[in-house]
Amino acid sequence: MQHPLTAALMAGMLLSLSSAATFATPPAEHGAQCPDPAEVRYEAGRYRANVRLGVASGSGAWSSTLQANNGKPRHLASVLYYGESPETASSMGVLVNCTYSMRGGKEVDLAYFDSRTPQMQRNLFVTPRHPTHWQLDQPPVAGTVQFYTCTRSAEDCAFEPLRLEE
Known part of the structure; x- marks a missing residue:
């Protein structure tokens, strides 16, 4: 399954993973996952879900780009992640977005934004909790x-937040 990336999402992936590995912090004790579809709401032209993560300010939101209201998300369709190489991808990479299926065959992508910098997407470095569930x-x-993409449940696609790009 190929996922087109919006310019805004691609622009948020500028930091090289090799330099990021030097500054990585230990994983959070309780991991994280994409929000439950019931937690995603539509407001001011964006789909959003508040979240608490053990990185940066500790709180933020999963948010979409500006778009029309297509109702409530039906289910988590996939989670997109990238790693620099097969050797390091299972241990650290950047979580790009959580994709939800909507009615009428539409989808919405939500990316993480920290509450300290809500207008600027920064790379969320993570370790997949179940690397075998992620496929090229x-x-x-x-x-x-x-x-890599994970098309299973949110729990199967869970991750350990490491740090947020500075």
Whole structure:
């Protein structure tokens, strides 16, 4: 399954993973996961869900880009993550977004925004809790980051937040 990335989401993925590994902090004790569809609400042209994570300010929101109201999300469709190489991808990478299925075959992507910088998306470095549940999203291309997708339950796609890009 290939996922088109919006320009806003791609712009948020600028920090190199190799330099980020030096500053990684230990994983949070209780892990995290994408919000339950019932927690996602539509307000001011965006889908949002508040969250508490053990990184940066400790609180923030999963938020979509501006878009029309297509009702409540039906279920979590996938979670997108990228790692620099197969050797490091199972231990650390960047969580890109949580994708939810909507009525009429539409989807909405939610990315994490910290409450200290709510207008600026920053890379959320994580470790997948169940690396075997994540599959390559596209065939690997030498010299590029590798994207992985998890299409199981939110619990199966859970992750340990490591840190937020500075």
